[in-house]
Amino acid sequence: MKFEIPATQNPIDQTTVIGQPRDRIDGPLKVSGTAPYAYERHDAAPNQAYGYVLGAAIAKGRILSIDLKEARAAPGVLAIVTASDAGKLGKGKRNTATLLGGPEIEHYHQAVALVVAETFEQARAAASLVRVDYAPSQGAFDLAAEKERAVKPPSEESTPTDTQVGDFTGAFAAAPVSLDQTYTTPDESHAMMEPHATLAAWEGDKLTVWTSNQMVDWAATDLAQTLGIPRANLRVVSPFIGGGFGGKLFLRADVLLAALGARAAERPVKVTLHRPLMMNNTTHRPATIQRIRIGATKDGTITAIGHESWSGDLPGGGPEVAVQQTRLLYAGANRMTAMRLAVLDLPEGNAMRAPGEAPGLMALEMAMDEMAEKLGMDPIAFRVLNDTQVDPEKPHRPFSMRRLNECFRIGAERFGWSRRSQRPAQARDGRWLVGIGVASAFRNNLVTKSAARVGLDRQGVVTVETDMTDIGTGSYTIIAQTAAEMLGVDLDKVIVRLGDSNFPVSSGSGGQWGANSSTAGVYAACVKLRETVAQTLGINSSEAVFTDGEVRAGNRSVPLARAAEAGPLVGEDAIEFGDLDETHQQSTFGAHFVEVGVDAATAETRIRRMLAVCAAGRILNPKTARSQVIGAMTMGAGAALMEELAVDTRRGFFVNHDLAGYEVPVHADIPHQEVIFLDETDPMSSPMKAKGVGELGICGVGAAVANAIYNATGVRVRNYPITLDKLLERMPDAA
Amino acid sequence: MPNPSELALNRRDLMVVAGACAALPAMGASAHAQPAPVGAPVLHDVSFEVNGRRHALSIDTRTTLLDALREHLHLTGTKKGCDHGQCGACTVIVDGQRINSCLTLAVMHQNASVTTIEGLGTADKLHPMQAAFVRHDGFQCGYCTPGQICSGVAMFDEIRAGIPSHVTADLTAAVVASETEIRERMSGNICRCGAYSNIVEAMVEIGGRQG
Numbered sequence: 001m002k003f004e005i006p007a008t009q010n011p012i013d014q015t016t017v018i019g020q021p022r023d024r025i026d027g028p029l030k031v032s033g034t035a036p037y038a039y040e041r042h043d044a045a046p047n048q049a050y051g052y053v054l055g056a057a058i059a060k061g062r063i064l065s066i067d068l069k070e071a072r073a074a075p076g077v078l079a080i081v082t083a084s085d086a087g088k089l090g091k092g093k094r095n096t097a098t099l100l101g102g103p104e105i106e107h108y109h110q111a112v113a114l115v116v117a118e119t120f121e122q123a124r125a126a127a128s129l130v131r132v133d134y135a136p137s138q139g140a141f142d143l144a145a146e147k148e149r150a151v152k153p154p155s156e157e158s159t160p161t162d163t164q165v166g167d168f169t170g171a172f173a174a175a176p177v178s179l180d181q182t183y184t185t186p187d188e189s190h191a192m193m194e195p196h197a198t199l200a201a202w203e204g205d206k207l208t209v210w211t212s213n214q215m216v217d218w219a220a221t222d223l224a225q226t227l228g229i230p231r232a233n234l235r236v237v238s239p240f241i242g243g244g245f246g247g248k249l250f251l252r253a254d255v256l257l258a259a260l261g262a263r264a265a266e267r268p269v270k271v272t273l274h275r276p277l278m279m280n281n282t283t284h285r286p287a288t289i290q291r292i293r294i295g296a297t298k299d300g301t302i303t304a305i306g307h308e309s310w311s312g313d314l315p316g317g318g319p320e321v322a323v324q325q326t327r328l329l330y331a332g333a334n335r336m337t338a339m340r341l342a343v344l345d346l347p348e349g350n351a352m353r354a355p356g357e358a359p360g361l362m363a364l365e366m367a368m369d370e371m372a373e374k375l376g377m378d379p380i381a382f383r384v385l386n387d388t389q390v391d392p393e394k395p396h397r398p399f400s401m402r403r404l405n406e407c408f409r410i411g412a413e414r415f416g417w418s419r420r421s422q423r424p425a426q427a428r429d430g431r432w433l434v435g436i437g438v439a440s441a442f443r444n445n446l447v448t449k450s451a452a453r454v455g456l457d458r459q460g461v462v463t464v465e466t467d468m469t470d471i472g473t474g475s476y477t478i479i480a481q482t483a484a485e486m487l488g489v490d491l492d493k494v495i496v497r498l499g500d501s502n503f504p505v506s507s508g509s510g511g512q513w514g515a516n517s518s519t520a521g522v523y524a525a526c527v528k529l530r531e532t533v534a535q536t537l538g539i540n541s542s543e544a545v546f547t548d549g550e551v552r553a554g555n556r557s558v559p560l561a562r563a564a565e566a567g568p569l570v571g572e573d574a575i576e577f578g579d580l581d582e583t584h585q586q587s588t589f590g591a592h593f594v595e596v597g598v599d600a601a602t603a604e605t606r607i608r609r610m611l612a613v614c615a616a617g618r619i620l621n622p623k624t625a626r627s628q629v630i631g632a633m634t635m636g637a638g639a640a641l642m643e644e645l646a647v648d649t650r651r652g653f654f655v656n657h658d659l660a661g662y663e664v665p666v667h668a669d670i671p672h673q674e675v676i677f678l679d680e681t682d683p684m685s686s687p688m689k690a691k692g693v694g695e696l697g698i699c700g701v702g703a704a705v706a707n708a709i710y711n712a713t714g715v716r717v718r719n720y721p722i723t724l725d726k727l728l729e730r731m732p733d734a735a
Numbered sequence: 736m737p738n739p740s741e742l743a744l745n746r747r748d749l750m751v752v753a754g755a756c757a758a759l760p761a762m763g764a765s766a767h768a769q770p771a772p773v774g775a776p777v778l779h780d781v782s783f784e785v786n787g788r789r790h791a792l793s794i795d796t797r798t799t800l801l802d803a804l805r806e807h808l809h810l811t812g813t814k815k816g817c818d819h820g821q822c823g824a825c826t827v828i829v830d831g832q833r834i835n836s837c838l839t840l841a842v843m844h845q846n847a848s849v850t851t852i853e854g855l856g857t858a859d860k861l862h863p864m865q866a867a868f869v870r871h872d873g874f875q876c877g878y879c880t881p882g883q884i885c886s887g888v889a890m891f892d893e894i895r896a897g898i899p900s901h902v903t904a905d906l907t908a909a910v911v912a913s914e915t916e917i918r919e920r921m922s923g924n925i926c927r928c929g930a931y932s933n934i935v936e937a938m939v940e941i942g943g944r945q946g
Contacts, residue, residue, distance in 0.1 A: 023869050023870065023872070024869065024872065026877075027868075027869035027872075027874075028858035028859075028861060028865075028869060029858055029877075030874055030877030030880050031852075031861065031865040031866075031868045031869055031874065031877075031880055031881075031884060032812065032852060032853070032855075032856060032857055032858045032861065032865060033810075033811070033812015033813065033814075033851070033852035033853055033880075033881040034812065034853075034857075034858055035877055036811070037811075037814075037878065039815070040805070040811035042809050042811070075775045075776060076776070119776070119795060119798075119806075120798075120802060120806065121776065121795045121797040121798060121802075122776060122795075125797075190927075191927055192876070192878075192927050193814070193816045193822065193824055193876065193878040193879045193925065193926070193927050193928075194814070194816065194876065194878040195815075195816070195817075240877065241876060242814070242816075242876045242877065242878030243875075243876040243878060243927050243928055244876075245927070272815075274818060275816070275817040275818060275819060275821070275822075276819070471876060472874075472875030472876030472877065472928045473875070474875075623872050624872065626872070627872045627875055627928075627930060627933060628875075630929060630930070630931075630932050630933070631875055631928045631929030631930060632929070633929065634929025634931060635927075635929055658817065658819060658821060659816075659817050659819075659821035659822050659925060660819070660821045664925060664927060665929065665931070666922040666923075666924075666925055666931075667917070667918040667919070667921040667922045667924070667931050667934070667935070668918045668919050668922040670918075670929070670931040670932060671932075672914070672932050672935070672936075673932040
């Protein structure tokens with residue numbers, strides 16, 4: 001099905017099942033511990049052996065030799081895989097560094113060996129006996145030190161390196177009120193709870209991997225490419241995923257090494273990346289240095305807005321696209337953005353939840369707060385004044401919908417914004433200095449082709465199959481709701497099967513495109529199935545109404561199941577998107593409100609209240625969508641207050657590479673969170689009229705926390721995370 | 736190679752203190768006496784109850800309780816998030832107390848009674864805490880969930896037993912299962928999906944019911 005013109009009335013608009021806050025259909029499996037994750041597939045293949053990964057102990061250089069003698073002789077060892085005996089390996093187009101290092105080492109903890117043994121304990125013990133002799137070489141590890149050497153990376157159509165509109169330099173110089181500030185965000189880790197894990201089994205030249213991956217088709221394509229085997233010989237299965245946040249978008253070492261280990265040991269092998277390996281072995285959100293310049297008239301109208309960002313990555317890698325949202329978020333006739341990329345020999349930088357937007361808005365939305373103060377304006381009034389209903393770079397191109405101002409209005413009322421003192425450090429509650437802050441949430445709505453197959457059997461049971469994944473997002477449930485709505489049955493009549501490369505290729509889970517795109521694919525397949533059902537029952541498909549387990553037309557009413565009496569029926573189709581996302585800017589919007597208390601004596605920050613108001617098209621399931629948003633708010637709170645991969649700039653690695661050293665929010669850090677969704681449908685986005693919320697929720701939160709801290713203390717910290725040591729010296733007198 | 740008499744002694748020592756944290760220093764001391772990782776695996780017999788069912792295992796002394804559950808008994812509901820006691824995903828209830836099953840060896844639990852998520856309820860017949868998690872959407876990816884639930888069930892027992900926490904204001908009064916108490920006591924169970932707000936709602940509902 002081609003989606004080329006705005007959606008009109010369709011069965012989804014009935015919202016008898018879709019749009020309802022239904023419990024997750026996979027919930028009982030998850031809470032009872034019976035949802036099978038990749039490392040737990042004892043059922044999938046017999047006689048599984050265990051692989052243990054050894055990571056490189058240097059950041060850059062060469063392996064001179066590897067002595068495997070002792071390890072090979074260790075009890076239970078079945079095979080050892082290294083680059084020198086793994087055969088010729090390619091590299092997936094989405095990987096920057098190779099997944100099995102040697103002799104060249106590109107980053108710390110790059111995998112250099114896999115030890116396969118009868119048991120986990122034996123594999124781990126033997127891995128400690130692998131002796132690697134390294135010749136380290138000089139590397140670059142410090143973004144601030146490399147900033148001047150950063151270059152202009154190749155421009156891509158969706159993310160041009162440099163943009164300019166009007167005369168930014170002239171307008172900024174002429175602006176009566178201006179701001180020129182630099183902000184930094186640190187390297188961050190996805191730190192999802194389930195470590196990357198894979199079970200691999202060969203049957204002849206056919207390989208199956210049970211893994212934990214957000215993008216089944218990407219994983220299959222890149223694994224085939226890396227192993228040099230036909231894609232058709234490969235099956236990737238990933239039905240349950242213990243969190244991803246972008247960390248499982250790509251093929252990683254566990255998959256490749258499990259496949260190589262299973263080939264070498266001639267048995268199924270399972271491999272997990274142990275926790276202390278994950279942060280340096282896999283990808284991370286790269287640190288940024290961002291300079292923001294805003295010029296405005298005295299009444300607060302922005303006349304010039306500029307955003308530059310510096311980040312680093314391995315050779316061949318890309319920039320953190322932190323300036324993208326500044327091209328669209330606020331009006332202003334004169335504008336510029338630029339990204340520069342330094343070569344850093346740290347582990348591979350790549351996408352983490354709202355790549356670009358999350359760190360970009362941490363800077364931009366703090367700058368907006370600072371600018372409002374310079375103007376003597378309320379931060380919400382300043383944003384509202386500079387709202388734009390068109391793409392500011394291309395004024396002929398409107399937003400499909402943009403209700404950002406309404407998000408602020410509703411949020412301000414609900415949160416009690418009017419009680420905020422414009423002057424900082426005025427509110428006190430016992431030992432706590434109290435402040436509230438606000439920020440815009442803004443993330444584009446991406447749409448991508450997505451296919452599904454929907455079957456109907458003689459019991460009237462509907463089965464949906466697509467290689468879509470559920471990484472905690474609620475895909476199982478919203479896909480079931482879509483099929484139920486389209487075919488007029490309730491959720492208990494729908495079975496959803498996800499995450500298998502034998503199923504039609506979906507959008508996968510990433511970039512908050514999954515919910516809208518994958519359900520639109522299911523919609524398309526359901527339309528096909530409805531036609532087949534109507535035809536089978538001798539009903540004119542344009543008159544057929546699917547409801548209450550029946551197909552109705554005029555006076556006729558036939559049980560849906562009857563259509564499959566002679567055998568199961570199947571509808572398969574994909575949604576393919578035309579140019580509505582080019583003629584119209586499709587984005588999602590929100591306003592974050594945060595109240596913090598900062599301890600007057602210790603400068604410890606505690607978040608007291610959080611509210612997000614979101615405008616993101618049709619909300620397919622308010623319960624699971626709300627969970628997406630509160631989870632993103634939590635991760636944003638972590639980014640504001642604690643998350644930072646500490647770089648050892650001499651040895652070139654992230655020092656705090658486990659969950660004790662890399663701090664993420666825990667229960668005690670997060671208060672009750674409130675989310676409001678505006679009631680809207682966006683007919684430009686898909687037949688579902690939905691957009692995404694999973695990344696919108698993290699956009700701007702960090703800045704709202706930072707702005708609240710400033711409002712509480714009068715101390716502006718521009719280097720995230722805002723830990724107490726950065727506040728302490730400048731805190732107001734505790735007395 | 737390990738000396739058998741030394742191991743026998745260690746095993747007795749361990750059994751005496753099974754379940755107590757004093758067992759860990761005891762292991763540390765004995766580990767010095769053995770060239771641990773190099774030799775052939777040392778297997779020991781151990782038997783304990785899991786979810787009311789007796790299991791007898793001959794198991795590598797290095798095997799954690801967590802791996803005994805997941806890899807030997809195929810009770811994979813208990814999750815391995817870090818294997819270092821940092822995340823709480825492996826929380827199980829041993830002799831009435833919640834522990835990180837990754838931080839304890841299987842052989843230390845002779846005659847212990849272990850309750851895992853599978854022992855609380857099944858997908859068809861959920862424990863009230865499990866059902867509350869579904870109702871309140873107290874999870875997303877589901878990987879920390881069994882640990883959160885086991886931890887929560889044992890936490891309420893601790894509150895009922897009057898055990899105070901860092902945030903208990905009055906040490907002489909009965910401990911109230913407030914949101915603040917729940918957040919403090921649950922902070923050893925990380926949820927990176929960030930379902931905390933919903934988890935606390937689920938627990939308040941259950942805690943209220945249980946008085």
